[in-house]
Amino acid sequence: MRPGWGILPAPSGGPGAAGEALRLEAVSHRFPGGDQLFQPISAVFAPGLVHAVVGPSGSGKSTLLGIVAGWIAPERGTVWRPAGLRVAWVFQNPHGVARRSALDHVVFPFLAAGRRRAEAVPPALALLRQFGLAATADRSYGDLSGGERLRLMLARAVASRPGLLLVDEPTAQLDASAAATVNRAIAQMAGAGIITLVATHDPKTSAACHQVIALRPPAPEPDGDGGPGPGLDGLGGRLGQSFRPGAGLLAAPAWMVSAVVSASRPVPEAD
Numbered sequence: 001m002r003p004g005w006g007i008l009p010a011p012s013g014g015p016g017a018a019g020e021a022l023r024l025e026a027v028s029h030r031f032p033g034g035d036q037l038f039q040p041i042s043a044v045f046a047p048g049l050v051h052a053v054v055g056p057s058g059s060g061k062s063t064l065l066g067i068v069a070g071w072i073a074p075e076r077g078t079v080w081r082p083a084g085l086r087v088a089w090v091f092q093n094p095h096g097v098a099r100r101s102a103l104d105h106v107v108f109p110f111l112a113a114g115r116r117r118a119e120a121v122p123p124a125l126a127l128l129r130q131f132g133l134a135a136t137a138d139r140s141y142g143d144l145s146g147g148e149r150l151r152l153m154l155a156r157a158v159a160s161r162p163g164l165l166l167v168d169e170p171t172a173q174l175d176a177s178a179a180a181t182v183n184r185a186i187a188q189m190a191g192a193g194i195i196t197l198v199a200t201h202d203p204k205t206s207a208a209c210h211q212v213i214a215l216r217p218p219a220p221e222p223d224g225d226g227g228p229g230p231g232l233d234g235l236g237g238r239l240g241q242s243f244r245p246g247a248g249l250l251a252a253p254a255w256m257v258s259a260v261v262s263a264s265r266p267v268p269e270a271d
């Protein structure tokens, strides 16, 4: 392990820190005039776990993140969201202020939360270290590489103490070596007490996550309306028996609908 990289500490207090999970029950969506995007999803997103959302382009990954965030009301199904959940986003094209230092970017959320700069710098530096960015603290954002920028956005998002972190295609614009550093940072999100969802095409990114939700195109409707899909209990039980970590996700039988949840690696303990 690279020096300075470690599991993030769990936040002490604040929305989302109490350990409440976010749940989807038979959620599906279609935009007005459009087709149903994916088969109904039932899933539990727990704090401290990193969940990948995978599927072909146009399958609805970003839409699902928007539903989870509460930006988009799903056409069907129920989203159970912890009260007061604070949401942070990290997009594939990171937006920073070119002339501001990396440290400034991570200090800012602490200032916004009411801390003085002298109080904000130590935790901001600690976050930079945890994301492998200690050496960049005084460098301008404009001078950082793509992978560094993306990791800086993750560090800044964590500094804002969200209960839910949504990361959309974090490695889409990066070469393999920069993507590897980002995947490593994503893997480290475990233990921060944050519900993290990562929409991705990148198998190495989904391999860095604990659970994988595979979006599937809707099955042709038989005679009725297809029903809402199985609930959480039935789905969870059957998945528990049917799947092995990281294997067989795309070979799920038709009844499995789209919420294929598989533990892909153990959850590390927080320090």
Ligand SMILES: Nc1ncnc2c1ncn2[C@@H]1O[C@H](COP(=O)(O)OP(=O)(O)OP(=O)(O)O)[C@@H](O)[C@H]1O
Binding pocket: 031, 032, 034, 037, 055, 056, 057, 058, 059, 060, 061, 062, 063, 064, 199
């Ligand atoms: N606000 C909207 N109104 C109508 N259609 C939309 C809207 N947002 C997305 N769509 C459509 O819904 C479908 C799913 O879009 P979405 O962006 O969720 O897919 P995605 O899986 O994230 O794709 P990609 O991998 O390319 O990012 C697409 O066909 C898209 O054009």
Ligand SMILES: [Mg+2]
Binding pocket: 061, 062, 063, 168, 169, 199
């Ligand atoms: Mg998308």
